[in-house]
Amino acid sequence: MYPLPGSSYRGPAPRYAELRQTRPVVKVRTAGGVDAWLVTRYQDVRELSADPRLSRALACGEGAPRIGGTMHTTPEMIISLDSPEHSRLRKLVAGAFTMRRIERMRDNVQKVCDELLDGIKARGGTADLVQEFAVPLPLTVIGELLGVPSEDLRTFEKWARAFATVDERAGGKESLDGLAKLSEYIVGLIAEKRANPTDDMLSELIAARDNDDRLSEQELVTFGFTLIGAGFDTTANQLANSVLALLVDARDKWQWLREDHSRIPVAVEELLRHVNLFATDTSGFPRIAAEDIEVGGVTIRKGDAVLLALASANRDEAVFTDPDRLDLAREHNPHISFGHGLHYCLGKHLGRMELVIAIEGLVSRFPDLRLAVPESELPWHVGEINHTLTSLPVVWGD
Template sequence: MSAPVETEPQAASPQCPAHRSGDLFPLPGSSYRGPAPRYQELREQEPVVRVRTEGGVDAWLVTRYKDVRELSADPRLSRARACGPGAPRVGGTMHTTPEMIISLDSPEHSRLRKLVAGAFTLRRVERMRQGVQQVADQLLDDMQGRQGPVDLVQQLAVPLPLTVIGELLGVPAQDLRDFEKWARAFATVDDRAGGEESLQGLAKLSEYIVGLVADKRAAPADDMLSELIAARDNDDRLSEEELVTFGFTLIGAGFDTTANQLANSVLALLADHPGQWRWLAEDHSRIPRAVDELLRHVNLFATDTTGFPRIAAEDIEVGGVTIPKGDAVLLSLASANRDPAVFADPDRLDLDRARNPHISFGHGVHHCLGKHLGRMELEIALEGLLRRFPDLRLAVPESELPWHTGEINHTLTSLPVTWGEQA
């Protein structure tokens, strides 16, 4: 039996000029439901187009699946040049520090990735399944005991990946509450507040992780941080700074993105596709394929791109256009995931989609190291919700849901849900 077909609500198409330099990035109209409507026109008419960014500099915006995938793996596009001194400030994107793994080019990137990749293999992640299941069950037990309505963001979407990341790093149980507070502040980007809360979280986390690395070095335990401390390739190993920086990267990428993806996926189903929620509840074997479709369909990035600009290290020809050396390039994963050349009826949520080569985890050398863990957490969380709350529904009108502004991701502040006979 195929998943029920439901019509996807369409946002009104903005009136954007069609000429080559008329668009300001980020494009207006993006939401968790999908990328800005303008991307459809760009894929058809100008798949590689020069846009003006909020940072005041021009950048090339790439929108077709084929081009985005190829450029994601093209070594001529440099992440390091986009993060170094004097790099163009492309507004609406995430600015990472030069020493982070997502900011490096080869050979530095290859060296660091080789040292840490063993901690994220599918086999190792599968060994974690029972522990992740226990964390999810405890959170869902508490949720079920509250009898609704509850805030799914605070009850499940945030604490599940945060607890898992804390346990991965070997954070002692008595420190998890402070760890969660600092990590949440670190992952929150709010331009209106000047980033003060995020900086405070960064400072607290930095001090804590430095101490944690020292503790694990003195007394190794069965956790990923201890494994990374011990990891070596011949005589090479991670430096102290690299260990601390990787801890930050793991927190930002492994907690915040998973939390937002889970909350937005549940919202997409409950608000627009309640029939598909019930369809999943009928047969939980459908969940893995559904998770991949939700990863493709639900738009995580508020800018519709990876959030990480790149710089052309030499002239690059793509889509009939030459991108000159030194120019900034933005790759729209959200647009690529809606490309009709790859995905049949791409704007429809099809939880039974058989062929789904989405690139939500990126592609090439910078593809997400934690993709196996993120996918597993989403599967476990959705299975638990569907098993216990097959009649889950929003407790407030969707128009009343609060969204955090200034985020790189589409981030719900809260998601009140209820079930059973509650009003």
């Protein structure tokens, strides 16, 4: 029995490369003391992500094994459901995240980004890019999309980040407290929008509930905190970690990106592949086999827990040339950082757009941006499901 290998924001532990070659599907002991199958090769991870025999609902229901190191979810959350329930709920919000609708948001995202960066530059030659940029950018964008009043965003950010935090030493209490506060807030926000509907996604979902009876009241509340929580925390972490990777591992490419902004979308895809977001090196969402599955030369039995190692899949040498190198000009890059199959990330277009606009803004305004402290002194949140920087101090100028 193997312990679950570790990882860093730079990627999975070297042990994963050995597993891909010798034992691509292997039993591991998780942080919660539960045995699970760890799947490490790209093709296997991709196929199993879309395999209906692997159930999220079984992993989230009453009596499900507590694997540890994974986000607390409730059975009615969309990330906890299988089809057909998942498909019904996804259709209700999918229209808000189409490429066309996200493109209509571009000017507003650009405006938010410009205002944040203008403020940073005006305040002088030092800044904390986590607190002053990486968090408020996606938080403001998702808040406007869903209709959260601007004066509530910072309080909401604290609760949503607590919800995304899992600290096993405290029994997950902080995460559960954040979930309770988010639920309470959303109930109040729904009541306000019922009385005074506006042009936002939450008002549209309320109409779907009240007029068409397509949502239960609990589903409506759950949708609210799920979309807001997921809509900013992951993007904030990805942005902060990507900027860190650029400043530490690809600082010679900063000017190269500044000279030609058309290179940035390709660079963002490579950052999405290369920068490992999940602290457990899985998707953060375990699955349970609903029936026996043959994969990688082994049989996963009905009832077994399964972890899909996305970061390992994104480093598979059978798919990616020189996979451990951060290649900002990489042309063939079919990464699966947004997942695959039923639970493929709804917000992928919005997340990509925010990352591109944010990096364009940084390289344009700060040609000599650099870390203000040694990388070893940067503070990370230990209990987070994601590799989360709590601060990213930078300087520019003389």
